[in-house]
């Protein structure tokens with residue numbers, strides 16, 4: 001099988017490429033990534049010389065570049081490439097629409113022209129908007145995105161759906177909850193808190209810290225996508241999540257406790273505009289119909305993740321010293 005993976009130099013994409021080469025060493029993987037601030041080829045050091053792995057630096061919104069890559073022959077597309085950070089989408093929505101909506105459409109056109117056997121759109125629970133105190137997101141929950149990021153992801157999802165309905169393109173859409181694990185960019189909650197706590201910097205918790213996210217270890221997301229590639233019923237949407245709802249303040253206190261740092265580092269700051277209160281995935285469909293089961297509990301996964309960041313300080317300090325500085329100055333000032 002020849003897999004074209006977009007965004008394979010990012011957090012989940014690089015974990016996915018490594019996972020797939022371990023599970024299916026005979027598959028050919030073409031990783032297509034524009035290497036934005038979030039893309040990092042260092043993540044892929046362990047497999048860069050694998051005989052079945054190729055990398056192409058290209059932007060998914062570039063029609064000619066995508067045509068040239070697809071013309072080499074592609075069986076399955078897995079589209080991870082996206083602008084992924086909600087806070088950045090509040091500062092700069094345009095690039096989110098460009099990559100997440102237009103980029104998806106460019107890929108869909110190429111997939112249609114070259115008759116791929118499946119197009120998997122890697123989406124997010126954020127397209128469903130926010131939950132109140134009870135209930136869970138199912139695949140039937142209406143899309144009511146609240147941030148420019150989630151609206152752009154919902155736009156991409158709707159195009160994927162439309163290419164299936166209109167052109168018969170064989171598609172699946174996956175919608176996963178919050179991921180954590182190795183290689184997550186240190187702007188996201190867990191690695192941000194680890195890196196700042198280690199430097200004894202204030203930990204900015206938005207609002208009252210009681211917003212809830214549903215956490216899944218990245219490898220469990222990868223195994224779910226692997227299953228959807230092989231067993232997913234064409235045209236179907238699959239929610240992915242491991243029933244691990246936690247408040248943000250619980251996450252931050254767990255990080256502090258693991259690192260032996262005081263809770264006094266927590267600083268409550270102004271809330272994120274449009275901040276979704278609670279996410280919770282109902283994974284019944286993928287569990288019952290495809291037999292997916294996560295391997296990691298939150299308690300072990302978070303410990304392993306903190307240990308990974310302790311063991312790989314060079315990886316994230318290098319990132320923090322680059323282009324990230326400009327964003328960090330805007331977001332955290334002198335805190």
Ligand code: NAD
Nearest residue numbers: 007009010011012034035036038039059060081082084179
């Ligand atoms: P990330 O920001 O770490 O990685 C995104 C990757 O896409 C980077 O390597 C970047 O260089 C690349 N990219 C961005 N724009 C591109 C373009 N125009 N052309 C080609 N490549 C481009 O993101 P992530 O957290 O790994 O998320 C990956 C996907 O999974 C996204 O589609 C995101 O919406 C989805 N998702 C993420 C989570 C999560 O918790 N992180 C949960 C559910 C779904």
Ligand code: DAU
Nearest residue numbers: 084085086124125126177178187188189204205206211248
């Ligand atoms: O739910 C899936 C989504 O999870 C993915 O689609 C997104 O790509 C991914 O970035 C993530 O979005 P969130 O907004 O949930 O993740 P983030 O790490 O930015 O924030 C998690 C929670 O922590 C959220 O409620 C906001 C809060 N937070 C975040 C940061 C960065 C803080 O309180 N302080 C912070 O500094």
